[in-house]
Structures are given as C-alpha cells and as structure tokens.
Amino acid sequence: MTFTLPRLSSLVLVLLAALLYGCAIQAPAYSPSADAVERARNSGIQPATVGSFTIKPGATGAESISLRGNTMASPVGGNYAAYLAEALRTELRLAGKLDPQSRLEISGRLLGNDIAAGGFSTNSGYIEASFVVKHAGQTRYEAVKRADASWDSSFVGAIAIPRAQQQYPVLVQQLIGTLWADPLFVAALK
Amino acid sequence: MRSRLLALATLALALVLGGCAHPIQLVPEPTQLVGQGGANKIDRPVVLMVTDAQLSQEVVSPGGGGDKVSYKPYKDLQTGMYIVLGEVFTTTRLANGPQDPRIGTDPATIVVTPTITTTSYSPSLFTWPPTIFTISLEFAFRDTSGARTLTTVRVQGEGRAEFDEFKSDFSLSSKRAAQDVLARMIKAIQEQGDALRRWSTAARSGDGAAPH
Numbered sequence: 001m002t003f004t005l006p007r008l009s010s011l012v013l014v015l016l017a018a019l020l021y022g023c024a025i026q027a028p029a030y031s032p033s034a035d036a037v038e039r040a041r042n043s044g045i046q047p048a049t050v051g052s053f054t055i056k057p058g059a060t061g062a063e064s065i066s067l068r069g070n071t072m073a074s075p076v077g078g079n080y081a082a083y084l085a086e087a088l089r090t091e092l093r094l095a096g097k098l099d100p101q102s103r104l105e106i107s108g109r110l111l112g113n114d115i116a117a118g119g120f121s122t123n124s125g126y127i128e129a130s131f132v133v134k135h136a137g138q139t140r141y142e143a144v145k146r147a148d149a150s151w152d153s154s155f156v157g158a159i160a161i162p163r164a165q166q167q168y169p170v171l172v173q174q175l176i177g178t179l180w181a182d183p184l185f186v187a188a189l190k
Numbered sequence: 191m192r193s194r195l196l197a198l199a200t201l202a203l204a205l206v207l208g209g210c211a212h213p214i215q216l217v218p219e220p221t222q223l224v225g226q227g228g229a230n231k232i233d234r235p236v237v238l239m240v241t242d243a244q245l246s247q248e249v250v251s252p253g254g255g256g257d258k259v260s261y262k263p264y265k266d267l268q269t270g271m272y273i274v275l276g277e278v279f280t281t282t283r284l285a286n287g288p289q290d291p292r293i294g295t296d297p298a299t300i301v302v303t304p305t306i307t308t309t310s311y312s313p314s315l316f317t318w319p320p321t322i323f324t325i326s327l328e329f330a331f332r333d334t335s336g337a338r339t340l341t342t343v344r345v346q347g348e349g350r351a352e353f354d355e356f357k358s359d360f361s362l363s364s365k366r367a368a369q370d371v372l373a374r375m376i377k378a379i380q381e382q383g384d385a386l387r388r389w390s391t392a393a394r395s396g397d398g399a400a401p402h
Binding site for chain 2: 024025026028029031032033034035037038090093094154156158159162163166
C-alpha cells in the first residue's frame with residue numbers, strides 16, 4: 001500500500017485526534033511529596049485507619065472532571081472521594097502511620113473539585129473536603145479544608161491537557177498538606 | 191482541493207506542536223517500594239539532599255514523531271528516593287542544601303546527593319509518548335561537611351511501553367523506568383551496607399582512619 005501525502009496526512013490527523021482528544025483519561029495515581037511523608041513520620045501521631053469518604057450530593061466533579069472535552073476519571077474507586085481516601089491512606093502508609101485496626105479513624109466528605117483546563121495561558125483548579133477524626137467513635141476533630149492552584153497552560157491541547165491532568169494529585173497533596181499544618185488535626189491523632 | 195486542505199491542516203498542526211514539549215512524569219508508585227529493603231537496616235542517620243534548583247529543573251528529551259517530552263526528574267523522583275533510603279537506613283531526613291539545619295551535627299550522619307540522567311526514545315512517526323525510557327541514578331554518600339565522598343552507587347533503570355498500553359497513560363514508560371531504577375537502588379545500597387556502617391561507626395568515634 002502506497003501512502004500519498006494527503007492520505008498520510010489524514011492518517012496522522014486521525015491518529016492524533018484519537019490519541020489526544022475525546023478520550024477517557026485517568027487522573028495520575030497519587031504520590032505524596034517527600035516533605036509530607038517526613039512531616040507525617042515526625043508528627044508524633046498514633047497510627048490511624050482511614051474510614052469512609054463520601055460525596056456531598058451534587059458536588060462538582062465528584063465522579064469525573066472535564067478537561068477540554070476529555071473526561072478524567074479517578075483511577076481508584078470510581079470517584080474522587082475514593083481517590084482522596086486512597087491518597088490519605090498512601091501518605092499514612094509511607095509514613096508508617098497506617099493501621100487498619102486502629103481505634104483512631106480519619107473519614108471525610110468530598111465537597112467538590114474541578115479543573116478549568118480551557119485557558120490558553122493559565123489554568124486553575126480546586127478541591128474542597130471536610131475531614132473528621134474519631135477515636136473509638138468519639139469525634140475529636142472536624143474541619144473543612146480547601147486547596148487552590150493555578151499553573152501555566154498552552155493553546156495546544158496536547159500540552160494543556162496532560163499538564164492539567166498532572167495537577168490533580170498536586171491539588172490533593174496541597175489539601176492533605178493543610179491537614180498536617182493544622183495543629184488541631186495533629187493533636188487529634190495523638 | 192480537499193487533499194490540499196488536509197496537507198495544510200497537517201502543516202499547521204505540526205507548526206503549532208513544533209517547539210512544544212509534551213509534559214510527562216517520572217513518578218513511581220512509592221508504596222510498591224515499601225518492604226523491599228527487608229528488616230536488616232543500617233542503623234545510621236541518612237539525609238537526602240535535593241536542592242531547590244534541582245527540584246525545579248526541567249529536562250526536555252526526544253519523544254516520537256519528532257516531538258519532545260518534558261519532565262522534572264528530581265521533583266518526580268524525590269519521594270521515591272526518600273522511600274528508598276528509608277528502606278535501607280533506620281533514620282531518614284530531607285535537606286535542601288548543605289546549610290540546611292536538618293543535616294544536624296552527628297558526625298555519623300551520611301548525606302546523600304543524587305544525580306539523575308535520562309534518555310527517551312520512540313520509533314513511532316505518529317505518536318509522541320516515549321516507548322523506551324531510561325533513568326540513571328547516582329547516589330554520592332558524603333560526610334556532613336560534604337568534603338569527603340564515602341562511596342558512590344550508580345544504577346540504571348529502564349521502562350518500555352507500547353501504544354496499546356500508553357494510550358491511557360502517556361508517562362507509562364518513564365514511570366516504569368522510575369520504578370525499576372529505585373528498586374535497583376535499594377539492592378545496590380545494601381551491597382555497600384557494611385562499608386557504610388564501618389565508616390559511620392569510625393566517624394562517630396572520631397577515628398580519622400575511617401574506611402573509604
């Protein structure tokens with residue numbers, strides 16, 4: 001089969017379109033920052049378990065986030081509340097502070113998260129959730145936390161979409177970082 | 191006319207994409223590294239020193255179809271390197287420069303400075319994600335003053351990914367390379383464990399004849 005230039009061009013366009021646009025993509029798996037792991041290790045907290053993370057009814061972006069027509073889904077649990085729970089679990093596990101049998105439990109509710117990927121020069125995103133710490137069923141801590149971020153973007157979707165995709169775990173890192181920075185949260189886990 | 195339009199569209203697309211580097215990541219799954227070091231850890235404090243300049247360093251290397259990919263190797267691998275050291279040493283800390291107070295004053299402390307080099311490649315004419323990615327990771331183990339290098343450990347990891355796999359994760363080959371190189375580093379440091387223990391013990395007792 002001989003490809004003429006136009007046919008080859010069409011093929012390139014179709015392949016690029018298939019590769020870059022209109023696809024269902026996943027948010028990257030969560031990886032905490034080294035600073036966060038060290039902070040959790042040195043926090044003096046007792047090992048804790050991660051309980052249920054629910055979704056506030058009608059919460060923005062709880063099931064999926066649209067990035068220029070691409071649907072970005074959570075790689076765990078089918079929604080972003082499960083992603084948040086797994087992120088917290090990962091952070092505690094790497095810090096040596098995860099114990100599924102612990103009477104200390106962190107649970108939460110996703111209030112909303114979204115990424116605006118349509119901008120040609122900058123884009124932004126947010127995540128907001130409430131967290132509860134209980135010891136043997138008694139509530140020790142309850143607070144709403146939020147993280148916002150903006151980043152350089154591009155007119156080109158092939159640049160802007162992966163960049164927005166990569167920002168989601170960064171937003172979650174920042175959200176969990178607000179917990180570790182809260183002395184009341186740390187005290188509730190001691 | 192139609193074919194001419196398609197050719198023009200392709201040219202326009204190439205011009206738009208040309209000069210742009212597609213962002214990918216080298217982030218491993220750090221939980222998969224946990225437990226690989228075993229129980230016999232080196233009972234010495236170790237500090238991973240990654241500077242702010244390294245964390246913000248962006249590398250651009252070849253992808254497929256004449257395109258390029260960009261990434262931040264030190265930022266992406268910092269957590270993995272920290273977990274690796276925690277798998278081999280009992281006490282691990284972070285520092286962002288030689289003056290960082292977290293290095294402390296214990297003469298037995300070992301300071302690790304990483305050097306990362308990468309290569310990427312794809313034979314594809316049509317898709318940009320790399321199908322082969324390599325990471326060379328070098329750890330220089332130094333004393334707290336930085337004046338003396340105790341030993342240097344260097345390993346290389348490789349990740350491969352084909353279109354069917356990476357179409358849902360454009361960073362797949364680089365993530366696999368990251369996982370591979372970090373797992374290899376755990377074993378490579380363990381092979382130097384006795385020498386590091388001897389040096390650290392001698393340094394703590396003030397023995398100037400500590401082994402290299």
